[in-house]
Amino acid sequence: MKILIGIPAYNEEATIASVLEHTRRVVPEHDIVVVNDGSGDKTADEVRKTGVRLLNLPCNLGYSNAINTILRYALQNEYDTVVFIDADGQHNPDYLPDFIAHYETSGCDVLIGSRYVATRSYTNNPLGRRLGMMLFSGITRLLLKKRIYDTTSGMKAIKKEAVRALLAWHFLDYHTEAIVYLARLGFSIEEHPITVREREYGTSMYSFLSHIQYPLTMLLLLVITLIQSSLYENRRKGGAA
Amino acid sequence: MTIQGVLTVVLIAVAYLLWMINLVRRGRLYVGYAVIWFGLAIITIPIVAIPALLFFVTDIVGALFPVSALTLLAFGFLFGMQIYLLSQMTIMSRRIAQIAQYIAIKESDDTRLQALAADAAQDAGA
Numbered sequence: 001m002k003i004l005i006g007i008p009a010y011n012e013e014a015t016i017a018s019v020l021e022h023t024r025r026v027v028p029e030h031d032i033v034v035v036n037d038g039s040g041d042k043t044a045d046e047v048r049k050t051g052v053r054l055l056n057l058p059c060n061l062g063y064s065n066a067i068n069t070i071l072r073y074a075l076q077n078e079y080d081t082v083v084f085i086d087a088d089g090q091h092n093p094d095y096l097p098d099f100i101a102h103y104e105t106s107g108c109d110v111l112i113g114s115r116y117v118a119t120r121s122y123t124n125n126p127l128g129r130r131l132g133m134m135l136f137s138g139i140t141r142l143l144l145k146k147r148i149y150d151t152t153s154g155m156k157a158i159k160k161e162a163v164r165a166l167l168a169w170h171f172l173d174y175h176t177e178a179i180v181y182l183a184r185l186g187f188s189i190e191e192h193p194i195t196v197r198e199r200e201y202g203t204s205m206y207s208f209l210s211h212i213q214y215p216l217t218m219l220l221l222l223v224i225t226l227i228q229s230s231l232y233e234n235r236r237k238g239g240a241a
Numbered sequence: 242m243t244i245q246g247v248l249t250v251v252l253i254a255v256a257y258l259l260w261m262i263n264l265v266r267r268g269r270l271y272v273g274y275a276v277i278w279f280g281l282a283i284i285t286i287p288i289v290a291i292p293a294l295l296f297f298v299t300d301i302v303g304a305l306f307p308v309s310a311l312t313l314l315a316f317g318f319l320f321g322m323q324i325y326l327l328s329q330m331t332i333m334s335r336r337i338a339q340i341a342q343y344i345a346i347k348e349s350d351d352t353r354l355q356a357l358a359a360d361a362a363q364d365a366g367a
C-alpha cells in the first residue's frame with residue numbers, strides 16, 4: 001500500500017524539523033510531504049534542511065486549503081492512502097506504525113487518531129473545548145447513529161476513494177463536516193486511541209473569537225453538508241442506473 | 242407590525258437564507274459570511290415579530306418610532322458589513338498579487354533552467 005504522510009504547517013519553525021526527523025525514523029518506508037501555508041517564519045527553510053518534499057504556498061490560504069493541497073498531491077501521485085499529522089509536535093510520530101497497522105488490518109476508509117475514544121470522556125480539557133467536543137460528538141451520534149468521540153483530530157488516515165469524494169466538494173477544516181459527509185456517502189469511519197502533547201511552541205489556529213464563531217459556522221455547514229451528501233448520493237445512484 | 246407585515250419579513254428572510262445555503266453548497270459563498278446573515282435573521286425576526294421587544298429596542302436606541310430604530314440599526318449593520326467585506330477584498334487582492342508575483346518568478350526561473358539545460362546539451366554534443 002502506497003502511503004503518504006501529509007503535514008500542513010504554518011509558522012512551526014520550532015518543531016517541524018524534529019517532527020520530520022522523528023517521522024522519517026519510525027516510518028522510513030512511507031513518503032512525507034509538508035505544505036508550508038505561507039509561513040512568516042523559517043518553516044520552509046527548516047523543511048528544506050531535512051530534504052523532505054515541500055509544497056510551498058506563496059501566501060497563507062488557511063488550514064483547509066493546506067489539507068486540500070495535500071489531498072490533490074496524493075491523488076495526482078497515485079497514493080492509496082494519506083495519513084495526516086500536525087506539524088506542532090502534538091502528535092507523537094511513535095504512534096504511526098501502530099496507527100497505520102490498525103488502519104490496514106481494519107479495512108476502514110477513514111481512521112481517526114482519537115484522544116477520547118479510550119476514556120470516552122472529555123475531562124482534563126478546558127471548558128470551551130469540552131463543550132465543543134460534546135456538541136459535535138453528539139451531533140455525529142444523531143446524524144450517523146454512531147458516535148465519533150474526537151471529531152476535530154488532526155491525525156487521520158484517509159483512503160484514496162474517500163480523498164476523491166472530499167475533493168469533489170469544499171470543507172471548512174476537514175473535521176466534523178468531512179466526517180459526516182464521508183459517513184453519509186457510505187465510507188466507514190473508525191477511531192484509534194492516541195494521546196497528544198500540549199502545544200509548546202507557536203500559536204493555535206483557534207482564537208478566542210473562533211470559540212464562539214466556530215460552533216455556529218460548523219452547525220450551519222453540517223446542515224449544508226447533509227443536503228450536499230444527499231444530492232451527491234442521488235447523483236451517484238442516478239449515474240449508476 | 243401587522244401579522245401580514247411579520248409574515249412578509251419572515252418569508253423574505255427565509256428566501257434569502259435558502260439562497261445563501263445554496264450558494265454555500267455550490268462553493269460560491271464562504272460559510273463564515275453566511276453565518277453572519279443567519280445570526281442577523283435570528284436576532285431580527287423576534288424583534289420584528291414581538292411588539293414588546295420591538296418597543297424595547299426602540300427605547301434603547303432612542304428613536305421615536307420603531308421603523309426609525311430598525312432603519313438606524315439596519316444602516317449601522319450594513320455599513321459595518323461593507324467595511325468588513327472591503328477588508329476581506331483587500332486581503333484577497335494582496336493574495337492574488339503575491340500569487341501572480343510567485344508565478345512570474347517561477348516562470349522566469351524555469352526559462353533560465355531550460356536555457357542552461359539546452360546550453361549544457363549543446364556543449365555535450367559539441
